[in-house]
Amino acid sequence: MTTLTLSATSTPTSTQPSRNLLRDIRIVMTRELKPVLRDPFSLLFGMIQPLIFxxxxxxxxxxSMGGTFGDGVWQWFVPSILVMTTLFGTSTTGANLLFEFQTGAHERMLVTPLSRSSLLIGRALKEMVPLFGQAVxxxxxxxxxxFDLHLGGALIGLALLAVFGVGLGSFSYALAIAVRKQDWMFWVVQQTFLFPLMILSGMLLPLETGPGWMRVASKFNPLSYVVDAERTLFSGDVLSSAVLWGWVAAIVTAALGLTVGIRAMLRSAD
Known part of the structure; x- marks a missing residue:
């Protein structure tokens, strides 16, 4: 009597390809940019507010205050407008995510193999493209x-705004995730923080002539350091201590914003 012996054959197992964060960020950023490229009018429409100011x-x-500005009012005010454009543009980006919650687009993105971190970082980086175009x-x-343009300082200033804007955009997305079941709260919180930050940064009016408590409060406002750095950079001084403090404020804001935003994005998948 013979017995039939079957040899076990090893079945090849398919290994899941390793995720590439940079590739995922590029995919998300490209997806988010397509509506902007298809409708460039939105970029021009976003110019109305800064041009009115x-x-x-x-x-x-x-x-009224012409003698206050040593290098001229435009050298002082144009960098402020660029910071204001970044502030308004990135702080409202969470509204786009709220719309995706309502349409179910965000849930469809969550079932893709894209890393959860890229869903936030790619969206935040996308906002820098129209803002850069508006700044130009x-x-x-x-x-x-x-307005005397110093190209080197201007390029560094735009890079500084990009870092700061990524942090603000990440905070905006985190806020949208936190209030997604009560989306009206997004605008309440956004407006509550937006205008005090703007006024206490000396963006529109110099704080040197303001009350002492406002000058003290501005020291705790990271936006004030970014505004000072932008004015210094656009005047052509790239080695000033104001520029260093501006970079510190921008990097800290970006680090905190990305940390909070990525954690919120991970929780949104639960």
Missing amino acids: LALFGPLLSG IVIAVMTPFA
């Missing part, structure tokens, strides 16, 4: 009006 608020500063337009418009 330049056209109406700038002459008021020049007429503002600089181009103001250069003929006695």
Whole structure:
């Protein structure tokens, strides 16, 4: 009697390809940029507010406080407008994520093999592209009006705004995730923090002539260091201590924003 012996054959197992964070970030960023590229009018529409401030608020500063600004009112005010554009643009990005919650698009993204961190970082980096385009337009418009452009300082200033904007955008996404069941709360919290940060940064009016408590409060406002750094960079001084403190504020904001935002994104998958 013979027995049939079957030899065990090893079945090849398919290994899941390792995730590449940079690749995932690029995929998410490209996905988020497609609507902007298909509708460039939204970029031009976003220019209305900063151009109105330049056209109406700038002459008021020049007429009432012209002697306060050593290098001219535009050297002082144009960097402020660029910071304001970044502040307004990135702090409202969470509204896009709220819309994706309502349509179910975010849940569909969660079932993809993309890393959860890339879903936030890619979205935050996407916001820098239209903001960079808007900054170029503002600089181009103001250069003929006695605004002295120092290209090296301007490029460093835009890079500084990009780092700071990534942090603000991450906080905005984290807020959207936290209030996704009560989306109206997003605008309440966003507006509550937006205007005190803006006023206490000296963005629109110099704080040197303000009350002492405002000058003290501005020391705890990271936005004030970014504003000072931008004004210094756009004046051509790239080695000032103000620039160093601006980078510290931007990097700390980005690190905290990404940490909070990524944790919120991971929890949104539960």
